[in-house]
Amino acid sequence: MKxxxxxxxxxxxxxxxxxxxxxxxxxxxTRDPEAxxxxxxxxxxxxxxxxxxVADAEVVVNATNGTASIAMLxxxxxxLLAGKVLLDIANPLDFSNGFPPTLLVKDTDSLxxxxxxxxxxxxxxxxxxxxTADLMVRPDLLPEGTSVFVSGDDASAKAxxxxxxxxxxxxxxxxxxxxxxxxxxxxxxxxxxxxxxxLGTANFNFKIVR
Amino acid sequence: MKxxxxxxxxxxxxxxxxxxxxxxxxxxxTRDPEAxxxxxxxxxxxxxxxxxxVADAEVVVNATNGTASIAMLxxxxxxLLAGKVLLDIANPLDFSNGFPPTLLVKDTDSLxxxxxxxxxxxxxxxxxxxxTADLMVRPDLLPEGTSVFVSGDDASAKAxxxxxxxxxxxxxxxxxxxxxxxxxxxxxxxxxxxxxxxLGTANFNFKIVR
Numbered sequence: 001m002k003x004x005x006x007x008x009x010x011x012x013x014x015x016x017x018x019x020x021x022x023x024x025x026x027x028x029x030t031r032d033p034e035a036x037x038x039x040x041x042x043x044x045x046x047x048x049x050x051x052x053x054v055a056d057a058e059v060v061v062n063a064t065n066g067t068a069s070i071a072m073l074x075x076x077x078x079x080l081l082a083g084k085v086l087l088d089i090a091n092p093l094d095f096s097n098g099f100p101p102t103l104l105v106k107d108t109d110s111l112x113x114x115x116x117x118x119x120x121x122x123x124x125x126x127x128x129x130x131x132t133a134d135l136m137v138r139p140d141l142l143p144e145g146t147s148v149f150v151s152g153d154d155a156s157a158k159a160x161x162x163x164x165x166x167x168x169x170x171x172x173x174x175x176x177x178x179x180x181x182x183x184x185x186x187x188x189x190x191x192x193x194x195x196x197x198x199l200g201t202a203n204f205n206f207k208i209v210r
Numbered sequence: 211m212k213x214x215x216x217x218x219x220x221x222x223x224x225x226x227x228x229x230x231x232x233x234x235x236x237x238x239x240t241r242d243p244e245a246x247x248x249x250x251x252x253x254x255x256x257x258x259x260x261x262x263x264v265a266d267a268e269v270v271v272n273a274t275n276g277t278a279s280i281a282m283l284x285x286x287x288x289x290l291l292a293g294k295v296l297l298d299i300a301n302p303l304d305f306s307n308g309f310p311p312t313l314l315v316k317d318t319d320s321l322x323x324x325x326x327x328x329x330x331x332x333x334x335x336x337x338x339x340x341x342t343a344d345l346m347v348r349p350d351l352l353p354e355g356t357s358v359f360v361s362g363d364d365a366s367a368k369a370x371x372x373x374x375x376x377x378x379x380x381x382x383x384x385x386x387x388x389x390x391x392x393x394x395x396x397x398x399x400x401x402x403x404x405x406x407x408x409l410g411t412a413n414f415n416f417k418i419v420r
Contacts, residue, residue, distance in 0.1 A: 102317045107400065146419045149401075176404045184401030190317065191359075191394030194386045199420055208405060210355045210414035 001164075004029050004053040006072055007063035008036055008043060011089055011133045015063055016045050018137035022167050029053030029060075031075065050075035059085045059160065060122075066092040066111055069105065070118050082121035085157045087164075088112050088182075089128045089136070091189050100193040104187065112151060112182030123157035125150055125172075126182035127165065130192065132202035139205065140169045146205035147172040149183040174208060214239050214263040216282050217273035218246055218253060221299055221343045225273055226255050228347035239270075241285065244376075250312050260285035269370065270332075276302040276321055277314065280328050292331035296390075298322050298376075299338045299346070301399050310403040313396065322361060324390030333367035335360055336392035337375065337383075340402065341396045342412040349415065350379045357382040357414035358360045361391040364379030384418060 005016040006029040013028075020026045028043050029050040030036040036047055042102060054060055054076040064072045069090045073081065092104040092111040105111055112126035127150045128136045139146055148170050150158045162173045188206070198201050212256055215226040216239045235379040238253050241244040264270055264286040264319070274282045279300045283291065302314040304323040315321055322336035337347045337360045349356055355407045358380050360368045361373075372383045388392060406412050 045302045058288055058365035085305045106397075107316060112348050142419050146417055174405070176401075176408050181404045181408075184404040187316075187397045187400045190397045191386075192395040195384070195418060198384055198386050198391075199418075201420065204418050207417040207419045208409075209352050209354055209417045210409055210411065 001025070002057050003027075003059045003061060004057035005054070005063055006050060007065070009063070009065065011136070012061070012063035013043055014133040014137055015061055015089070016043065018168065021047055025141050027053045027057070029076075031072070032150045045088070051077070051080060054080050054084070057084060059087060059164070060114065062086060062090050064090055066090040068093070069111065069115060071121060073115065078119045079122065084117065084122055085160050086119065086122040086124045087128070087161050088115050088124055088126050091129050091186055093189065100190065100197075103189065106187055107183060110180070110186050111184040112179050113184070116153070116179050121153040123152065124179055125152035125154070125157050125161040126179065126185060127151070127161055129191045130185050130188050130195065131205045133203055137168045139171075141203070142205060145171045146207040147174055149164045149174050149185050150194060151176045151179055151185065153178050164168075172208070211235070211269060212267050213237075213269045213271060214267035214275055215271045216240075216260060216263070217271075217275070219273070219275065221346070222271070223253055224383075225271055225299070226253065228378065229374075230255055237263045237267070240363035241282070250275070261287070261290060263292070264290050266402040267294060269297060269374070272296060272298045272300050272325065274300055276300040277304070279321065279325060283325065283329060288329045288331065291329045294332055295370050296325065296332040296334045297338070297371050298325050298334055298336045301339050301396055303399065311399065312391040316397055317393060321388070322389050322396070322397050326363065326389045333362065333364040334366050334389055335364070335371040336360035336389065336395060337371055338363070340395050340396050340398050342413045344414055345413065347378045349381075351354065352415060354417070355402055356358065356379045356417040357384055359386050361383050361386045361389055361395065363388050382418070
């Protein structure tokens with residue numbers, strides 16, 4: 001599958017690397033490919049400017065910082081994103097008052113919904129925003145199966161994302177409902193951050209036992 | 211142990227019944243014991259007005275509605291609550307705009323902290339607010355062990371609550387830290403509510419796999 005990953009931070013690199021390993025045709029979209037290539041830690045996968053990365057992609061992964069997501073996606077624009085599956089992994093974390101961060105949007109709205117409203121013809125699916133990057137793509141690193149969630153208005157887009165999650169190794173993908181249910185998973189971040197502190201590791205995940 | 215349970219709703223009745231079954235000396239504190247006794251579904255356990263219920267208790271359980279918690283606890287007052295372990299199970303849910311409810315307080319404050327500030331010498335421990343009443347007291351009804359959390363400023367109060375949770379059957383009690391970490395567990399309610407919708411049952415719980 002042709003997949004554009006936006007974001008060159010830990011999440012974007014981890015997702016892109018794993019998708020490549022699984023045989024997908026991956027391009028990393030960045031604001032300035034020349035500057036990214038010049039970095040010491042430049043990704044080895046193909047790099048392109050955001051519109052070029054997005055143009056041919058069937059799936060676009062938003063792995064940017066939550067505060068920059070709308071701006072980065074706007075570099076592609078609503079027309080280029082129309083019809084595409086947009087997997088939104090970002091969380092609207094606000095670190096401006098220190099650690100732990102608070103949420104810039106919550107409870108009556110979510111970043112997932114903001115992205116869907118900004119790009120109304122994209123088929124936004126919120127997922128993978130509730131666990132650390134390494135476990136997003138290799139859940140088998142944990143001693144037992146855990147749960148991930150999908151939220152979105154488009155059933156076939158959720159099916160596409162669910163299939164990718166299963167390729168990563170996820171065995172319990174829970175469909176929470178429409179994109180407004182992203183409020184639920186984004187609001188898991190405050191307890192996730194405190195669990196990371198209490199457990200002394202980011203290598204944990206939620207399993208919904210029922 | 212002498213335990214006062216405040217609240218005659220499902221959570222209060224379930225907690226009180228289970229504590230009685232485990233051999234604790236339980237009294238249910240209610241605003242108006244006569245009116246509660248006259249109800250068709252009156253509890254069979256001893257009933258008392260809130261100050262009488264609290265006076266002799268070593269542990270006070272706040273199982274009231276989150277919107278009524280401070281008012282109910284105020285019937286006992288800061289002096290009577292001083293020094294006591296106050297297990298706060300309530301969530302600050304606001305149903306005024308329909309379902310799913312939103313949170314009256316979140317992210318930069320929590321009901322747990324509001325209770326601690328209102329009754330500064332009580333030893334508040336937030337716990338059990340992340341699962342349904344039946345599973346709070348009988349986690350073995352699920353097919354495998356799950357996790358619950360404690361948040362509070364007083365280590366010995368958390369130890370007392372943890373011992374009670376273990377009597378209920380909990381095998382993974384995670385100490386998140388001070389009472390501000392109640393922000394994390396109270397903010398799990400939005401995803402809990404959506405999981406209940408998606409799964410069609412309240413009989414599930416979070417397990418932190420690590």
